[in-house]
Every structure is written in C-alpha cells, then in structure tokens.
Amino acid sequence: MEWGGEVIEFHLDARSGVAPYMQLIRQVRHALRLGVLNEGDKLPTVKEVVARVAINPNTVSKAYRELEYEGLVTARPGLGTFVTRTLGGDSLSKHEPLRQGLARWLTEAREAGLDDESIEALFLSSFRAFSEARG
Amino acid sequence: MTSALIADALTKRYGRRSALKDCTLDIPAGHVVGLVGPNGAGKSTLLQLACGLLDPTAGRIEVLGARPVSGSPRVGFVAQDTPVYAGLTVADHLRMGAHLNPSWDAVLAERRIAQVGLDPAQKAGKLSGGQRAQLALTVAAAKRPHLLLLDEPVAALDPLARRNFLQGLMELTAEQGMSIVMSSHLVADLERVCDHLIVLVASRVRVAGDVDDLLATHHRLVGRRRDTADLGAGRALVEQSHTEVQSTLVVRSTAPIVDPSWQVDRLDLEDIVLAYMSGATGDGPDRVLEGQR
Structure with a gap:
C-alpha cells in the first residue's frame, strides 16, 4: 500500500516508553529538520494515518493539535493539515561548534576514567533532569 | 464527561462461583478503551453483561445511559474468537445484518467487504481466522453502533491479520466516532489503538486512565535498599521488590x-500493566504468570 501523494509516513515504536502522540510529533519535527517536509506540504489525514499505522485517531489529532499550537502546521477545515514553518535552517549551522564542545567534554570524561557506559548514563540522566526541569 | 458504561457493585454468579464480584467502574465515552487483566478477572463476563447477553445477579450496569438490552442497535458486540455462521456465505451475513438491524449501513458493509478482499459468495466456514474476524467486525460496525464491545478480538490471529484488523478498526473509529471497549492480553496492541486503559484484577479496577497520562506518570526507581514508607507527597507505590542491597520500585x-539516589527509568504500558497485576493483593507472582498466558 502506498501513501497518497507526497506525504511522510509515520511509524510507532511500541517499546520506547514514549507516548504515541509524542512519537508522531517527533517524527514531524524530524522531517522538518531534515527538510523532508517543507512549508506548504500536507500531512496525511487522520483517517489515512490510522488506517495505515493501526493507531488511535485521538492520538493523531492530539499530535496535530500540539504541532499547530507550536506554530509548525495549520489545519484548514475540509482540506487538511499543512506545514507552515520549517525547522533547522539556522540551527543547523550551530551544530558544528556544539559537536566540538561535546567532543571536548567526552575527552575530559574519558580522561577522568569514565568508560562508555558511564558516559552514556551520565549524559542521559543529566539530559533527562535538564529537560524535565524545563518542562 | 459522559459515560459509555457504568457498573456499580456489579456481580454475576454461576451457582456458588462468582464470575464477577462487586465490580464498580466508569468507562468514558468517545474513547477507545482497553480492558486488561488476568484470566478470570471478569472481563468477558463484564462485556457480556454490557451487551445484555447475561443478566446481573446483583448490582447495577448502565450502557449509554440505559439498562443493557440484548440486540440493541446502539451497541455492537464482537464475541471472543469472532464467531460467524459457518454455513452462510459472506453475502448472507450482510443480508441477515440488513434484515435484523434498522440502522444497517449497506454501503459501509459492502465497501469494507471489498476493501478487505472477501469474496461475497464464500462460505464463512471456509474463511481464515483473519477473514472471519474482518467479517464479524464489518457486521458489528455496519449496525452503526454508538458503542462497540470487542472481547479478545485479535487473540487468535497471526501478526499480519492482527495488524489488518486493528487498521480496519481504527479507520472505522475515525470515520464514525463510536466508543470502543476492547479486552485483550496483547498490551502492545492496546498501546497503539487505545487512548484509555483499565486494569481489572479480581473484579476490581486497579488503575484507569488515559494512556498518555499513565505513560507520563509511572516510573521505575532502582537504588540502594531502603524503606519505602515515605516516598513523598503525590507519589504512590505500585509495586516493590527488594534484595538485601537493592530496592526496585x-x-x-x-x-x-x-532524587539522584534513584536511577529513574520510563516504563512502557506493558510494564505498567504487569506492575498493577502483580502489585495486587499479595500473591504476586502467580497473577503475573496468569496475566501473561
């Protein structure tokens, strides 16, 4: 089965522990960041998504509402949901200096005697605490 | 929030054996609700009481604001193992559905039969399990019910047939906006298709809530062994296990x-369900095993 037209395809990772609606949001954001989706592109309709992914319609609506709230898409009644803004662009140019900063930090962590697993655990727990503190 | 189904001290006994005892719950309308619990928790009995196939021994049940009546056009029911009439053809099933149901949607029924690739002239007894399930779902949905009850609809299906069935079910939900209550042991499936979940253990609701909330508010904590009496305000202990040196909550x-002294992990829905099943009333391990069967 093919998706109609040039739309993105959603999928679901059941073991991730991430709420399904959040997985959809991340996939749209990811597609925007990578330039797979551009301004004016249409998202698949709720019915198309549920018939394909076997997922609750309210989950799709909730994800689309959230994306609309973030100003990334807009719903046009009877027509569908359209991308209004792209992501990335300017932030992409900031990747390289950040990558270098991270590499420096990794070197420091290794020199302090941490192995790969400890580094990963430290990064994940700090990242989680940071995101949760910011809501 | 209106309710699709309300049970109040609902009890069903067969002689001295209780199939459902003192069950009290409130299932919201407009959702796809998953009903999980170990075998013998009373899920099938509850669903059969809800569609009027059984009468309660005691207590009260209300479906869409009224006492359930068998054959109500507002309630559709797909029984366990999706029974069909083996000697009748697919087309016969649709004719019978049209004859028995004033609200029958013939266009929907025929479109779905074509969409899932069923031959109208085929005898239902010759259908595969997946095809039989699709036929049963089509007949139940073409009644245009406000509430569709499904008892373990995909338990016997292979993964592909299961996915196809759930795709069809979700498409119907998106089109018609009906409330759905389905029981299943396959929590991974429920996590996809349900937006509300109820864990029923020994007739009691152990937890009920929106799936997104359940996922966001449950955590597994691992740390040095300690007393779990004071977890702090707003925190409820669901399950705990301890070794001499370590506590897992x-x-x-x-x-x-x-708290940095805990390693905090997310749980998927299956872990949450299992925690509630085994956290219930002491004799943990047996119930978990039963739930996984």
Whole structure:
C-alpha cells in the first residue's frame, strides 16, 4: 500500500516508553529538520494515518493539535493539515561548534576514567533532569 | 464527561462461583478503551453483561445511559474468537445484518467487504481466522453502533491479520466516532489503538486512565535498599521488590522524580500493566504468570 501523494509516513515504536502522540510529533519535527517536509506540504489525514499505522485517531489529532499550537502546521477545515514553518535552517549551522564542545567534554570524561557506559548514563540522566526541569 | 458504561457493585454468579464480584467502574465515552487483566478477572463476563447477553445477579450496569438490552442497535458486540455462521456465505451475513438491524449501513458493509478482499459468495466456514474476524467486525460496525464491545478480538490471529484488523478498526473509529471497549492480553496492541486503559484484577479496577497520562506518570526507581514508607507527597507505590542491597520500585508520580539516589527509568504500558497485576493483593507472582498466558 502506498501513501497518497507526497506525504511522510509515520511509524510507532511500541517499546520506547514514549507516548504515541509524542512519537508522531517527533517524527514531524524530524522531517522538518531534515527538510523532508517543507512549508506548504500536507500531512496525511487522520483517517489515512490510522488506517495505515493501526493507531488511535485521538492520538493523531492530539499530535496535530500540539504541532499547530507550536506554530509548525495549520489545519484548514475540509482540506487538511499543512506545514507552515520549517525547522533547522539556522540551527543547523550551530551544530558544528556544539559537536566540538561535546567532543571536548567526552575527552575530559574519558580522561577522568569514565568508560562508555558511564558516559552514556551520565549524559542521559543529566539530559533527562535538564529537560524535565524545563518542562 | 459522559459515560459509555457504568457498573456499580456489579456481580454475576454461576451457582456458588462468582464470575464477577462487586465490580464498580466508569468507562468514558468517545474513547477507545482497553480492558486488561488476568484470566478470570471478569472481563468477558463484564462485556457480556454490557451487551445484555447475561443478566446481573446483583448490582447495577448502565450502557449509554440505559439498562443493557440484548440486540440493541446502539451497541455492537464482537464475541471472543469472532464467531460467524459457518454455513452462510459472506453475502448472507450482510443480508441477515440488513434484515435484523434498522440502522444497517449497506454501503459501509459492502465497501469494507471489498476493501478487505472477501469474496461475497464464500462460505464463512471456509474463511481464515483473519477473514472471519474482518467479517464479524464489518457486521458489528455496519449496525452503526454508538458503542462497540470487542472481547479478545485479535487473540487468535497471526501478526499480519492482527495488524489488518486493528487498521480496519481504527479507520472505522475515525470515520464514525463510536466508543470502543476492547479486552485483550496483547498490551502492545492496546498501546497503539487505545487512548484509555483499565486494569481489572479480581473484579476490581486497579488503575484507569488515559494512556498518555499513565505513560507520563509511572516510573521505575532502582537504588540502594531502603524503606519505602515515605516516598513523598503525590507519589504512590505500585509495586516493590527488594534484595538485601537493592530496592526496585514502580511509582506513580505526577511530578518528575529528580532524587539522584534513584536511577529513574520510563516504563512502557506493558510494564505498567504487569506492575498493577502483580502489585495486587499479595500473591504476586502467580497473577503475573496468569496475566501473561
């Protein structure tokens, strides 16, 4: 089965522990960041998504509402949901200096005697605490 | 919030054996609700009481604001193992559905039969399990019910047939906006298709809530062994296990847990369900095993 037209395809990772609606949001954001989706592109309709992914319609609506709230898409009644803004662009140019900063930090962590697993655990727990503190 | 189904001290006994005892719950309308619990928790009995196939021994049940009546056009029911009439053809099933149901949607029924690739002239007894399930779902949905009850609809299907069935079910939900209550042991499936979940253990609701909330508020904490008496305000202990040196807890908490002495992990829905099943009334391990069967 093919998706109609040039739309993105959603999928679901059941073991991730991430709420399904959040997985959809991340996939749209990811597609925007990578330039797979551009301004004016249409998202698949709720019915198309549920018939394909076997997922609750309210989950799709909730994800689309959230994306609309973030100003990334807009719903046009009877027509569908359209991308209004792209992501990335300017932030992409900031990747390289950040990558270098991270590499420096990794070197420091290794020199302090941490192995790969400890580094990963430290990064994940700090990242989680940071995101949760910011809501 | 209106209710699709309300049970109040609902009890069903067969002689001295209780199939459902003192069950009290409130299932919201407009959702796809998953009903999980170990075998013998009373799920099938509850669904059969809800569609009027059984009468309660005691207590009260209300479906869409009224006492359930068998054959109500507002309630559709797909029984366990999706029974069909083996000697009748697919087309016969649709004719019978049209004859028995004033609200029958013939266009929907024929479109779905074509969409899932069923031959109208085929005898239902010759259909595969997946095709039989699709036929049963089509007949139930073409009644245009406000509430569709499904008892373990996909338990016997292979993964592909199961996915196809759930795709069809979700498409119907998106089109018609009906409320759905389905029981299943396959929590991974429920996590996809349900937006509300009820865990029923020994007739009691152990937890009920929106799936997104359940996922966001449950955490597994692992740390040095300690007393779990004071977890702090707003935190409820769901399950705990201890070794001499380590404590592992499943905790429900609306606020994030930032205590660095715990390693905090997310749980998927299956872990949450299992925690509630085994956390229930002492004799944990047996119930977990039963739930996984």
